[in-house]
Amino acid sequence: xxxxxxxxxxxSGGPTAVINSSACGVVQEAMKSGKIGCVIGATNGILGVLTxxxxxxxxxxxxxxxxLMQTPxxxxxxxxxxxxxxxxxxxxxxxxxDVFKAHNIRYFFYAGGNxxxxxxxxxxxxxxxxxxxxxxxxxxxxxxNDLAFTDHCPGYPSVAKYVATCAMEAGRDTExxxxxxxxxxxxxxxxxxxxxxxxxxxxxRCDEDAPHLVYMPxxxxxxxxxxxxxxxxxxxxxxxxxxxxxxxxxxxxxxITADKGAFARDSFGHVxxxxxxxxxxxxxxxxxxxxxxxxxLGTNQRSAMHFASLTDVNEAYMCGQMAVKSALDGVNGKMxxxxxxxxxxxxxxxxxxQEYKCTTGLAELRxxxxxxxxxxxxxxxxxxxxxxxxxxxxxRPLVQGEAPITIGEDGLPVFxxxxxxxxxxxxxxxx
Numbered sequence: 292x293x294x295x296x297x298x299x300x301x302x303s304g305g306p307t308a309v310i311n312s313s314a315c316g317v318v319q320e321a322m323k324s325g326k327i328g329c330v331i332g333a334t335n336g337i338l339g340v341l342t343x344x345x346x347x348x349x350x351x352x353x354x355x356x357x358x359l360m361q362t363p364x365x366x367x368x369x370x371x372x373x374x375x376x377x378x379x380x381x382x383x384x385x386x387x388x389d390v391f392k393a394h395n396i397r398y399f400f401y402a403g404g405n406x407x408x409x410x411x412x413x414x415x416x417x418x419x420x421x422x423x424x425x426x427x428x429x430x431x432x433x434x435x436n437d438l439a440f441t442d443h444c445p446g447y448p449s450v451a452k453y454v455a456t457c458a459m460e461a462g463r464d465t466e467x468x469x470x471x472x473x474x475x476x477x478x479x480x481x482x483x484x485x486x487x488x489x490x491x492x493x494x495x496r497c498d499e500d501a502p503h504l505v506y507m508p509x510x511x512x513x514x515x516x517x518x519x520x521x522x523x524x525x526x527x528x529x530x531x532x533x534x535x536x537x538x539x540x541x542x543x544x545x546x547i548t549a550d551k552g553a554f555a556r557d558s559f560g561h562v563x564x565x566x567x568x569x570x571x572x573x574x575x576x577x578x579x580x581x582x583x584x585x586x587x588l589g590t591n592q593r594s595a596m597h598f599a600s601l602t603d604v605n606e607a608y609m610c611g612q613m614a615v616k617s618a619l620d621g622v623n624g625k626m627x628x629x630x631x632x633x634x635x636x637x638x639x640x641x642x643x644x645q646e647y648k649c650t651t652g653l654a655e656l657r658x659x660x661x662x663x664x665x666x667x668x669x670x671x672x673x674x675x676x677x678x679x680x681x682x683x684x685x686x687r688p689l690v691q692g693e694a695p696i697t698i699g700e701d702g703l704p705v706f707x708x709x710x711x712x713x714x715x716x717x718x719x720x721x722x
Contacts, residue, residue: 295328296397298615300348302432303336303403303410304371306364307446308599308694309607310402310432314367315359316611317400317430318348326619331394331714336370336403337410340390341383342722345714358707360604361696363596366709373406374413384417386721391418391425393717398426398618400611404433404444408626409660415624428614429626429656432607434593436486439662440654441628445607448600448689450592451490454479454534455690459494461586462501462532469530474521474575474583477502478568480592481536485509485666487592488536490686492678501532502677508538509666510675512547517571518578520676525581535567597704601692606649613651625653647688 300317302310321327330349333339348356348367359366374383390396401411408429418425431438436447458477465475479487485507492505503524506512524531539547548566568585575583610627617625632648670682697705 295326297329297331297395298327298398298400298618299331299333299340299345299391299394299396300367300400301333301336301339301402302365302367302369303401303407304369304433305404305593306369307432307434307593308363308449308596309445309603311359311362311364311366312604312607313402313430313432313445313611313614314348315356316608317615318356318359318611320612320615321398322349324615324619327398328395331396332367332709332711334711335368336372336407337374337387337401337414338370338372338722339368341386343390343393343716343718345390345394346709346711347714348709350712351709355707355709358697358705360608361596361694361704362706363594363599366707371406374410384413387414388417388421388423389718392423394714397424398428398615400428400430400614400618402430402432402611404431404435404438405660405663407432408438408656411626412624412656412660415656426618426621426623427656428618428622429659430610430614431626431628434487435481435484437484437664438626438659439664440626440659441652442631442649443629443689445603445610445629446593447486447490448603448606448686449595449598450480450487451493451686452600452603452690453595453598454487454588454592455491455494456598457586457588457592458491458502458532458534459500462494465501465530465532466499469528471582472584473525473529473581474531474533474572474579475501476533476535476568476571476575476583476585478535478537478585478587481508482538483508483663483665485536485538488534489666489670489678489682490690491534493683493686493690495677498527502534503528503531504533505677506533506535506539506675507666507671508536508540509668510671511542512539512675513541514574514578516675517574520674521575521579525579533571535571537567539567596694596706597696599694600690601694602647602689604694609651617653622653624656626656626659628652628654647691
């Protein structure tokens, strides 16, 4: 019987192209350390802990674990489940500890965004209050790039590369047919932070290039301003390509489009957004009297492994590695962060830009859970309808390189799947 403590890895929130790279880093580093018995996967995040839906990650074939680096979305399984306060949901917390005790779990690695770090922080406090030895380490993950205390988030560089390229390609389509399809609107993700929309500005190398207008939640939006902006671009080019984040807000701080129906909020209380592109299309066609099309990338933008950033893949893996190394060094209650090193500016062979170096740091889980990083003012132009060179300098090194991907005989990418050898259930059914 293995007397070494076990570790559990779980994924939470919206998937990304590289969250599995972080999981790969955790599993490989844990097994290499020789200090951890079994690395356990929790199917569908913290829900998998509550339901005891666990499987032995470290029993998977080594090539399967390696192929995580080329597989998008959350291979272990994700969720959106909010743990309430201990007073409101004592049963949940008791169950989590019971599962950890039953399987000798002493390390908890949770990959996700703000809400996931809140969950990890609550579990950490629960264990401490109960006198149970447990190390909790958060691994950053979000395409929104809105986690505080980290220069950027794994997942963001890949979505940035993808949406910028989509804007570039669709922009050429509009340019070719602008006499009939005069306006195109591309809607991207971004509830409160406009990092994804801002990334598309990288494609705007000259006045001719799309996108011509970029709207982010951080800049106050009005339909009158939209009409004026569109007319100005039309005077110069005869066509217009617009990128908009889903979370645009008016001068009262209200979302210009927000679902008010029965499913208007998710389990964390976040307003469900969407439809801003169709709203902009209607206004432009009515007020400017030109034909407008709209494109919605949806979940494609966060799962586009075929065009993932190599920088992103490598950094996501590094975050998984450092989570394990930090835990084994006695660090607890922290999230791994990415730190952009400031150094001499030199040409980097192959990219012709500034040298870029990134290391890792640590931040308190509770601080990350309660923080939110917005696009700073210096990254948005004075008109509030595009980005500045400072934003280009920020995002350019993040999108460099193309992640290797295995192609099958049918010409399509090959993604891994776990065998998922289940662990023995030791507790009564809970949910």
